[in-house]
Amino acid sequence: MYLFQTIKSSLDNLALQKSRSFLTMLGIIIGVGAVIAIMAVGASAQDLLLSQVRSMGSNLVGVLPGAADESGAPASMFGIEVTTLTYEDYLALEELPHLVAASPYIMGRGTFVYLNETKDFDYLGVGYDYVNVEDTSVELGRFIRQEEVDSLARVVVLGSGVKQKLFGNDDPINKRIRIGQVSFKVIGVMEERGVAMFQNQDDRVFIPIKTVQKILVGVNHLAFIRAKVDKEENIALAISQVENTMRFRHNIEDPTKDDFTIRSTDQALDILGTITQALTMFLVMVAAISLLVGGIGIMNIMFVVVNERTREIGLRKALGAKRKDILIQFLIESASMTLIGGLIGVISGVVIALVISISVNYFGYDWQFIITPTSIIVSTLMAIGVGLVFGLWPANRASKLNPIEALRYE
Amino acid sequence: MLIKINDLTKDYINDELVTPALRGVSFEIKQGEFVAVMGSSGSGKSTLMHIIGFLDKLTSGSYFFDGEDISHFDDEKLADIRNRKVGFIFQSYNLLPRISVLDNVLLPTIYTQYLDKEEIKDKAIKLLDKVGLSHRMKHRSNQLSGGEQQRVAIVRALINDPRLILADEPTGNLDSKSGQEVMEILQDLNEDGHAILMVTHEKYVAECARRMLELKDGKVVYDHRVDNRHLAKDGLEK
Numbered sequence: 001m002y003l004f005q006t007i008k009s010s011l012d013n014l015a016l017q018k019s020r021s022f023l024t025m026l027g028i029i030i031g032v033g034a035v036i037a038i039m040a041v042g043a044s045a046q047d048l049l050l051s052q053v054r055s056m057g058s059n060l061v062g063v064l065p066g067a068a069d070e071s072g073a074p075a076s077m078f079g080i081e082v083t084t085l086t087y088e089d090y091l092a093l094e095e096l097p098h099l100v101a102a103s104p105y106i107m108g109r110g111t112f113v114y115l116n117e118t119k120d121f122d123y124l125g126v127g128y129d130y131v132n133v134e135d136t137s138v139e140l141g142r143f144i145r146q147e148e149v150d151s152l153a154r155v156v157v158l159g160s161g162v163k164q165k166l167f168g169n170d171d172p173i174n175k176r177i178r179i180g181q182v183s184f185k186v187i188g189v190m191e192e193r194g195v196a197m198f199q200n201q202d203d204r205v206f207i208p209i210k211t212v213q214k215i216l217v218g219v220n221h222l223a224f225i226r227a228k229v230d231k232e233e234n235i236a237l238a239i240s241q242v243e244n245t246m247r248f249r250h251n252i253e254d255p256t257k258d259d260f261t262i263r264s265t266d267q268a269l270d271i272l273g274t275i276t277q278a279l280t281m282f283l284v285m286v287a288a289i290s291l292l293v294g295g296i297g298i299m300n301i302m303f304v305v306v307n308e309r310t311r312e313i314g315l316r317k318a319l320g321a322k323r324k325d326i327l328i329q330f331l332i333e334s335a336s337m338t339l340i341g342g343l344i345g346v347i348s349g350v351v352i353a354l355v356i357s358i359s360v361n362y363f364g365y366d367w368q369f370i371i372t373p374t375s376i377i378v379s380t381l382m383a384i385g386v387g388l389v390f391g392l393w394p395a396n397r398a399s400k401l402n403p404i405e406a407l408r409y410e
Numbered sequence: 411m412l413i414k415i416n417d418l419t420k421d422y423i424n425d426e427l428v429t430p431a432l433r434g435v436s437f438e439i440k441q442g443e444f445v446a447v448m449g450s451s452g453s454g455k456s457t458l459m460h461i462i463g464f465l466d467k468l469t470s471g472s473y474f475f476d477g478e479d480i481s482h483f484d485d486e487k488l489a490d491i492r493n494r495k496v497g498f499i500f501q502s503y504n505l506l507p508r509i510s511v512l513d514n515v516l517l518p519t520i521y522t523q524y525l526d527k528e529e530i531k532d533k534a535i536k537l538l539d540k541v542g543l544s545h546r547m548k549h550r551s552n553q554l555s556g557g558e559q560q561r562v563a564i565v566r567a568l569i570n571d572p573r574l575i576l577a578d579e580p581t582g583n584l585d586s587k588s589g590q591e592v593m594e595i596l597q598d599l600n601e602d603g604h605a606i607l608m609v610t611h612e613k614y615v616a617e618c619a620r621r622m623l624e625l626k627d628g629k630v631v632y633d634h635r636v637d638n639r640h641l642a643k644d645g646l647e648k
Contacts, residue, residue, distance in 0.1 A: 005513070005520060012508060315504045318465060319566075320493020320521040322486055403465050407504065 003332070010333035013305070014340070021337065024301040027294020028341030028386065029348060032379045034287035036349025039375040041356055042280025047368045049272045053265055055196035057135045059232055060265040061239060063093070063225040063246065068261040083221035084250070084259045087209065090127065090225050092245050098238040101132035102227035104209045108217055112205065113178040114166045121162050123179070123205040125212030133228050136201075141173045141188030149208040152215060157188040161202035179205075182215060195364065235264055291382060294341070295390035302334050302394035313398050314406025326399040334391025335384050342383025346376055411474070412573060412605050413439040413462065418471035419628075420457050431457040433628040434471070439574075439607065444600040446619035446636075447609045454628040456578070459609050463496055463576045464488045476573055493521050497567025501579035503559040505566075507552035511543065514551050515566045522570060530569070537565045541595060557588025564595055568604075575599065577608040581615055586646060593618050593642035618642055 014021040065085035090104040106125040111118060128146045131137055138157065148155055156177065163172055172186045184207070193201040213219055229238040239262050246260050247253070306313070313326055321329075350371055360367035420432040431454045439445055449455040460466035461473065464480065465488075473480055476495065483491065492498075505514045515534045519525055538544045541561040551559060560580060567575055577596065581589035597618060600606055610616050617640045624632035640646060 009509065016508070311504070312506060315506070316517070316521075317489070318463075318492060318498055318504075319518040320489050322489045322521070325521055404460055407500070 006329050006332045007336055010329075010336050013333065014337060020301070024297055025294075025337060025341030025344065027290060027297045028338050028383055029294075029345040031287060031289075031291030031294050032342045032345025032383050033349040033352065034290060035284055035379045035382070036346055036371070036375055037352040037356070038283045038287055039280060040349070040353035040369070040371050042276060042283065043370040043372060044353070044357060044360075044368050046273060046276040046280070047370060048365060049276060050269055051366060052196055052198055053268050053272065055194075056265065057133060057228060058265065059229040059235060060133070061099075061227050061229055061235065061242060062263045063089070063227075063242060064261045064263065065221065065224070065259065066261060067258050081221075082259075083219070085222045085225065086220060087213070087222060089246065089249060090222065092249055093225060093227060093242055094129075096227075096238065096241050096245065098230050098234045098241065099227040100230045101129040102225060103127040103130040103133045104222045104225050106209060106212050106217065106219070106221075106223045108212060110179045110216065112162070112166060114172075114175065117166050119162075119165055121159075121203060121205050123156075123207050123212065123216075125207050125209040125216075127209055130206065133226050136193055137191055138188040139191040140171075141186070143188055144206065144208050149210050152211050153208055154182060154184045154211060154215070155187045155208065156184045157190060157206040158186060159190050159202040159204045159206070160192045161200065162205055163189045165203075179207075179216065232266075235266060239264060288382070291386055294338075295386040298334055298338060298387060299390040299393060301337075302330065302391050303397070305333065306330065306394050306398040309398075310401060310406045310409040313401050314403045314409065317401070317403035318407060323399040326401075327395045330395030330398050331388055331391050334395070335387035338383045338387030339380070342380045345383065346379060349379075411438055412441050412443075412476060413437075414472075414474040415462075416472045418458075418461065418473060419469045420454075420461060420466070421469045431628055432461075432468075435625075435628070435630055436471075437623065437630060437633060439605060442600070442603050442605055443621060444597070444606045444619040445608070445621045445623060446616035447607065447623045447625065448611060448613070448616050448632075449625035450611065452627075453625040455609050455625050458625065459576060459578055459607070462574075462607060463498060464492045489521070493518055494570050495573045497570070497572035497575045499560070499563050499567050499575065499577040499580045501582040503556070503563045503583070505551035505559055505562055508550060510548055511538070511551055511554070511562050512547040514562055515547075515569055517566060518570055534565065534569060537568055538562075541565055555588070556584050557591055560584060560588070560592050561595065564592070564599075568599070573605065575604055575606045577606060579610055580608065581610070581612075589615070590642050590646045593646060597642055614640065614646060618646075 063085065065082035087104055090102060093099060094102045103126045107122065108125070109120060109122050112121050126144070127149055128144050131143050139160065141157070143157055144155060158166070158172060166172070166177065167175070172189060175186050176183050177186060178184070190202070190206070195201070207216070209222070227242070229235050242262055247255070247258065250259055252258060316326065353371060354369055357367050357369040415438070416436045418432055418435045419430065422429045422431055435458060447455045447458065457466065461468050468481060475491070480488070480491065506517065512534060515538065516530065519530050535544055535547065538547050541564065543558060543561055543565070546554060546558065551562060554562065580592055580596065584592060593615065596606055596608070600620070606619070608619060616622050617636050617638065620636055620639065622632065622634055622636050623630055
């Protein structure tokens, strides 16, 4: 009854001074709302990043030219051209037992002409096994064959977006297009794939790797090789086999002098997960600072409340309230104020996260709306904790009041 | 013997300046007495009342309440004895304005351990009925007139069956009709065996009691039975 009555009377007091209570709680509302929203956005961003990496295909191992230390990325990832990786490296890796599919990659951009349509697109030089590496398939026609790679055939497979932009609703198979001055035959159209690795996979054109190297770009190296491992548990083994093969082929005896870097999607997932988590925690801590500021506001108003109710405190003491009774009463008051603020904050945080998720989805990303129960429980407890901690000083002052003087207070 | 006070003194110390408020007060109050304490302001009557009501501590002398020497009680024990053994009636009623009459009456009981909540609620309703306010128990106390508020305060003082009722100028803020009603209730309570100590500076109110004490400059200068006792139900005249 005591607890119930105290909570009820503190709620009555809050209701009595609605705008003051709201302004006091605002800091807590903003703090908790920000924490909830940031944690939700962090979780969703992480989910998006990971799903983007996963959508490239599972159990992938990539070989990049250039050395890298354990945690960093090789120079080739920053657009610096390293020419040590070759088509022959790819051929050797393809033979490895645990790699079920592998493809060399090189990128370029060109002007594509079909009849009167002229448009710029990115193209990708790949091997015949590309579709198996990235778990995709052709919608129309067929993909590039091994012989076409070897014979520098001038054939292209269009991404579904490219087909739409160049051909509209016409059937593109066996039609001829020009890339720059070179004429190519369209042999297939890829299935729609959407955004993976933050690139629209449908706005690309696929060309046999050697054709790109020799005819379109004029180089001998590869940008990277990507291979698919047969089973998840074999990834480590496959990586070490790739390593050994590469070292043998490049005559490297000292592993610290590697001129290549191997990355697996698992690793990438790990790193991305760690980065997004650290970033989220940092932002949550920034948001939590506003809880601190809110707490100071609570403390301030609680001093005002204690002052306003000095006579009541004196009366309660005269009627037999002990110090701890008064202390608890005011702690409950400040904690119920922050609890209400916290609950409003949770609701607004959830709404903000929902609005963000709706707008990001509007821009075509598969952004999940993720609210973890932990974030709600933790931030609610944090709000109550703020009320208790910052209410302690005013409540302590109230509990120490002399009943005679308090009763005389006007 | 309910109260036994012997050579009690109280000094207020403010910036090393010692102001004596009581300079050796001795008297006894028996069970069932109705004592009025009179005196001009500064005579020490409020201080005496605070000490008797366990709100303040004495400087020297002894104070036995109900056979217990309370001069060595700590704050916790004093709060407990205030809660269970005395009932306070204030000049300005001191009800909490925003809670109901019933909750005001029950206010002391939330600090009393081991109470049957239903039983105490029934008792509160019965007591309110006795002072003619049971129909008002759901009202908030600030919707009541002054006389009604003081009657609620009397019920609040009675809720824990105190050994002593302490009334500090109980009629001071009331018109004469309400004051008469309040004094009637106090006299009835005394008839029922309650011991009452009332502080007042008005003689006609003091003459409702059975015994009168007068303080002057921190000392008892007069201590006698009231011979021509007023009965409030016959009307109070100034």
